[in-house]
Amino acid sequence: MGFKLADLFPLKTFLHGISGMKSKLMKARNNIDAVLDNIINVHRENGANEKNCNGESGAEDLIDVFLRVMENDEFQFPLTNDNIKAVILVSVIFYYLLQLFVNDD
Numbered sequence: 001m002g003f004k005l006a007d008l009f010p011l012k013t014f015l016h017g018i019s020g021m022k023s024k025l026m027k028a029r030n031n032i033d034a035v036l037d038n039i040i041n042v043h044r045e046n047g048a049n050e051k052n053c054n055g056e057s058g059a060e061d062l063i064d065v066f067l068r069v070m071e072n073d074e075f076q077f078p079l080t081n082d083n084i085k086a087v088i089l090v091s092v093i094f095y096y097l098l099q100l101f102v103n104d105d
Contacts, residue, residue: 036085043067063088 006015016022043063060068063084070079 032089033085036088037081039063039088040067040081040084062091 004015004019004021006012006019006021009015040063043061044067047064047067066079066084066087069075070084
């Protein structure tokens with residue numbers, strides 16, 4: 001990692017491009033996006049094959065609920081894949097932050 005000049009001057013956006021950090025962050029974002037898309041697609045395929053056993057307990061999990069709500073238009077606003085990906089990502093981040101506080105080894 002190390003020290004980056006852009007850390008000293010965060011408002012100078014051209015420094016982020018020069019340092020290469022922007023391209024690294026975009027690559028990481030695209031990789032995370034691909035993983036989340038894959039998770040949603042697996043749940044969607046299992047739902048199309050009438051396999052509702054996506055969760056560990058064999059029951060419908062949060063992603064299945066979101067996909068069902070998205071297909072039935074049960075919300076007053078449209079639910080998109082990006083909304084589902086955001087909830088998954090926030091849930092994962094929250095889970096690991098909670099683990100950091102609980103397991104203070």
